[in-house]
Amino acid sequence: MDWSVLGPQLLSATGQTLYMVSVTLVLAGLIGLLVGVGLYVTRRGNILENTAVFTALNLLVNFIRPIPFIILLAALGQATESVVGTRLGPNAAIFAMTIGATFAVARIVEQNLMTVDPGVVEAARSMGVSRSRIITTVILPEALGPLVLGYTFLVIGITDMSAMAGAIGAGGLGDFALRLGYQRFNDEVTWAAVIVIIILVQLVQFFGNWLARKIMRR
Amino acid sequence: MIAESSERTLVRFRDVSKVYTGGSKRAPRVVNAVDTVTLDITKGEIFAVIGYSGAGKSTLVRLINGLEPISSGSLEVAGNRVDGKSETQLAPIRRKIGMIFQQFNLFNSRTVAGNIEYPLKRAGWKPKERAQRVTELLAFVGLTDRAKNYPEQLSGGQKQRVGIARALASNPELLLADESTSALDPETTQEVLGLLRRVNRELGITIVLITHEMDVVRSIADRVAVMDSGRVVEVGATSDVFAHPQAETTRKFVSSVMRTVPRGHEIAKVRREHPGRLILVDVTDQNRIGSVLSECARDGVTFEIAFGGISMLQSRSFGTLTLSLNGPDTAVDNTIVRLREITKVEEVAR
Numbered sequence: 001m002d003w004s005v006l007g008p009q010l011l012s013a014t015g016q017t018l019y020m021v022s023v024t025l026v027l028a029g030l031i032g033l034l035v036g037v038g039l040y041v042t043r044r045g046n047i048l049e050n051t052a053v054f055t056a057l058n059l060l061v062n063f064i065r066p067i068p069f070i071i072l073l074a075a076l077g078q079a080t081e082s083v084v085g086t087r088l089g090p091n092a093a094i095f096a097m098t099i100g101a102t103f104a105v106a107r108i109v110e111q112n113l114m115t116v117d118p119g120v121v122e123a124a125r126s127m128g129v130s131r132s133r134i135i136t137t138v139i140l141p142e143a144l145g146p147l148v149l150g151y152t153f154l155v156i157g158i159t160d161m162s163a164m165a166g167a168i169g170a171g172g173l174g175d176f177a178l179r180l181g182y183q184r185f186n187d188e189v190t191w192a193a194v195i196v197i198i199i200l201v202q203l204v205q206f207f208g209n210w211l212a213r214k215i216m217r218r
Numbered sequence: 219m220i221a222e223s224s225e226r227t228l229v230r231f232r233d234v235s236k237v238y239t240g241g242s243k244r245a246p247r248v249v250n251a252v253d254t255v256t257l258d259i260t261k262g263e264i265f266a267v268i269g270y271s272g273a274g275k276s277t278l279v280r281l282i283n284g285l286e287p288i289s290s291g292s293l294e295v296a297g298n299r300v301d302g303k304s305e306t307q308l309a310p311i312r313r314k315i316g317m318i319f320q321q322f323n324l325f326n327s328r329t330v331a332g333n334i335e336y337p338l339k340r341a342g343w344k345p346k347e348r349a350q351r352v353t354e355l356l357a358f359v360g361l362t363d364r365a366k367n368y369p370e371q372l373s374g375g376q377k378q379r380v381g382i383a384r385a386l387a388s389n390p391e392l393l394l395a396d397e398s399t400s401a402l403d404p405e406t407t408q409e410v411l412g413l414l415r416r417v418n419r420e421l422g423i424t425i426v427l428i429t430h431e432m433d434v435v436r437s438i439a440d441r442v443a444v445m446d447s448g449r450v451v452e453v454g455a456t457s458d459v460f461a462h463p464q465a466e467t468t469r470k471f472v473s474s475v476m477r478t479v480p481r482g483h484e485i486a487k488v489r490r491e492h493p494g495r496l497i498l499v500d501v502t503d504q505n506r507i508g509s510v511l512s513e514c515a516r517d518g519v520t521f522e523i524a525f526g527g528i529s530m531l532q533s534r535s536f537g538t539l540t541l542s543l544n545g546p547d548t549a550v551d552n553t554i555v556r557l558r559e560i561t562k563v564e565e566v567a568r
Contacts, residue, residue, distance in 0.1 A: 119323035126283055127337040127388075128312035131305065137340070141327040215327075217368060 006180065006189060013176035014196055020090050020162045020172060024097040025155060031098070032105020035061070037135060039106060040113040047121065047131045057106075064103045069161045072100050073168060090172075093165035101158050108150035116142045145216035152208025156201050163197075173197055228392060228424050229259035229282055234291035236277050236448075251277040253448035254291070261391075264418050264425045266435045266456070268471055269445035275428045278445065279394050282426065283315045284308040296391055313341060316385030316423075320397035322377040324369040330380050331356065331365040337387045355383040359413060375406035382413060386421070393417060395427040399434060411438050432475040436460065436531060444468045461502055461536035478527040478538040485566060488524045492542035495550055496566035499557060501528050501537045506560065511541075514553040519545035540566070 035057060041047055042054040067075070073096045080092045116139050124138045140147070166175025173193045181190030234255045241247030251274045259265045269275045280286040281293060284300050293300045298311050324333050331352050338348045356362045359379040369377055378398060385393055395414065399407040415438055417423050429435060435442050435456060443453040444467055451465040460476070463469045473479050479498060480488055488496065499507055511521050521541050528537035543550045557563045 117321075117323065119319060119321050120325055122285060123317070123319065123323040123325075123384075124336075125285060125305075126312060126315070126317040126394075127340060128309035129337075129340045130309065133340060137336075138325065142325060144327060217370075 006192075009180070010173075010176060010192060010196065013171055013173045013193070014200075016090055016165075016171040017159065017162050017173045017197075017200070020094055020097065020165060020170065021155065021158050023094050024101055024158050024161075025151075027094070027098045028101035028105050028158070029151060029154075032102040033109055035102060035106035036109025036113065037140075039110040040139075041131075041135065047125075047134060061103045061106050064099065065107070067100075069096075069100050070164045070167065072096055073164060088169045090165065090170040092168055093162070093170035093172075096168075097158060097161045097165070100161055101154065104157060105151075105154055108154060109147065112143045112146040112150050113139055115146060145212045148208055148212040148215060152205055152212070155204045155208070159197065159201060226261050227258045228261045228296055229257075229426070230292075230294040231255050231257040231281075232292045234281065234293050235289050236274075236281060236286060237289040250274075250448045252281065252288075255448075255450050257443060257450060257453065259424065259426060260441075261424055262418075262422060263440040264414070264427060264438055266427045266429060266439035266442040267445060268429055268432065268435055268442060269467070270430060273445040274448040275430075275445045276396055277448075279396055279426055279428050282392075282394060283312050283317060313337075313388050314390050315392045315394060316387075316390040317394040317396065318378065318381040318385050318398045320400050322369070322374075322381045322401075324377055324380055324384075326369050328368075329365065330361060330367050330369070330372070333369070333380055334383045334387055337384060341388050351387060355386060358386075358416075359383045373406070374402050375409050378402065378406075378410050379413060382410075382417065386417065386423070391424060393423050393425045395425060397428055397430070400430070407434070408437070414438060432471045435471075436475060444471065457531045457534045457536075460531050461534065462500075476527070476529060476537065478525075478529075480525045480540055484525065488540060488542070489566075492522055492524050494520075494522070494542040494544035495554075496524065497541050497543065497554060497557070498564040498566060499539050499541055500562040501526075501535065501539055502561065503535055504560075507539070507557065510553070510556050510560065514549070514556070517545070517549040517552065519543055519549045519553050 039054065039057050039061070042050040042057070044051070044054070073093070076096045076099060077087050080095045081087050084091050084095050086092055120138055120142060121134060124134045129137070162172050163174025165172050166178055173196055177190045177193035180186065181188075181193060234252060235250065236252035238249040238251055239246060240249065253274070255278065267275045267278060277286060281288050282295060282300065284303060288301045291301070295311060296314065300308070300311060303311070325336065328336060334352045334355050335348050338351060343351070352365075353362075356365055359382055361376060361379055361383070364372065364376065369380070372380065381398075398414070399410050402410060411434065414425060414427070418425050427434070427439065439456045441454065442456050442459050443450045444459070444465060445451065446465070446467040452459060452463070452468045459468060460472055463472045501507060521543050524540045524542045526537060526539035528535055528539075543553060554563055554565070
């Protein structure tokens with residue numbers, strides 16, 4: 001075992017994972033937020049009730065979500081090429097991860113927004129506040145604590161997705177563990193990658209919990 | 219005369235109905251939550267709407283600020299038609315109508331001051347003016363020292379006071395109070411009602427108050443409407459409604475607080491203890507029941523007061539007494555006839 005060679009490789013794999021996860025989190029986080037808000041507000045009885053839009057979004061989310069990521073990665077090949085310009089590498093992986101994660105974010109956002117007391121929305125309506133303002137100044141702030149926890153949960157899911165990015169040559173910790181550890185029957189290398197992932201996930205979870213606690217004042 | 223009365227009218231319901239359709243296509247369910255209501259609410263009054271749950275009173279008040287659109291009829295607030303308006307068109311009307319709720323509906327993500335400031339921000343007030351108004355309102359509701367607290371740090375009564383301050387922020391003409399004291403204990407209820415009375419007297423704000431408690435009506439309302447199955451079955455000055463309830467629902471509500479009329483098991487007990495004929499006699503300011511009874515004593519009629527009470531509301535007394543009359547049949551009949559000349563008398567069936 002030569003850690004003087006493996007060490008820098010592990011470090012760059014960690015960097016690749018962090019890059020893919022953070023870019024995906026920002027992109028899927030924002031697009032998923034929009035889709036999730038869309039699902040929530042167009043739901044029956046809500047402030048922008050619209051059965052057609054709700055049904056379309058709901059179907060789309062239900063269509064994409066159950067696809068295992070490794071299959072989505074392959075299935076999106078053509079689309080990835082036309083958007084990113086290549087089917088390989090970290091940016092191609094980010095494209096597929098963003099598609100996969102967006103719909104997971106959308107569901108998490110929708111579910112957390114549904115915990116907001118309809119009474120506060122009614123109070124804001126009674127003040128003559130516009131619907132778009134109600135979304136940005138009432139619904140999202142009221143759900144912020146649970147949303148932070150939802151996003152924290154999601155970072156872990158995205159990290160999980162990134163482990164498969166090696167399949168299209170995007171590197172990362174998953175690729176490191178599979179190629180240099182598993183395929184060479186080298187458990188020590190596999191576990192080194194696992195430990196780094198555990199530490200990353202712990203840090204994210206710790207920060208997410210701390211932030212949510214601060215927001216919810218508990 | 220008509221012009222004058224319409225000038226003083228703040229909310230005008232004309233044949234207003236609200237119909238909910240639900241259920242499935244095969245078995246549609248139509249609910250007349252509000253059924254052809256015609257009602258005028260006058261500027262400056264405290265107007266109560268009472269009814270059992272499901273009577274439609276909450277729906278009725280939500281029609282006023284357009285939270286629920288009306289199905290038919292017409293509805294005006296301060297001269298503006300509320301019906302047929304879009305959410306956007308309703309915004310300026312809603313800014314002139316404050317609303318408070320049973321569950322307070324405060325923003326948990328904002329402080330007390332933040333909650334009160336919120337409607338001012340949305341209405342585009344400048345930061346300096348907002349801060350000044352918030353300070354003023356906090357003082358008015360007595361929560362100056364709680365400005366930086368969050369709603370979960372407050373008691374129910376304090377939360378409702380924040381709700382009131384928030385509803386008053388943009389100087390409304392009208393305050394809608396939807397079961398605003400139903401989640402509070404009796405003592406806190408009185409405190410909140412006291413504050414609402416000040417809102418009405420000191421700020422001249424008209425209040426429409428929804429409740430299922432006759433006690434709340436008695437302690438605060440100038441006028442009251444009684445609702446049953448979506449209809450307004452009775453409306454009048456509170457003291458009149460208490461003294462002479464007309465509708466069956468109203469009688470039930472009045473007796474729930476007055477307790478001057480014996481109920482089933484009480485009638486049985488009264489009857490066991492008093493062998494004579496039992497009559498229920500309404501007591502009001504003008505009648506002289508005592509003098510009639512003492513005159514009848516000369517004909518050999520004796521009486522005993524078996525149940526009842528007399529109370530006072532807005533400086534008028536009213537109540538009901540259950541009397542047991544003893545003596546020769548014709549003399550007792552005669553006494554009942556004479557009492558009927560001055561008040562309402564009901565004989566308790568044997």
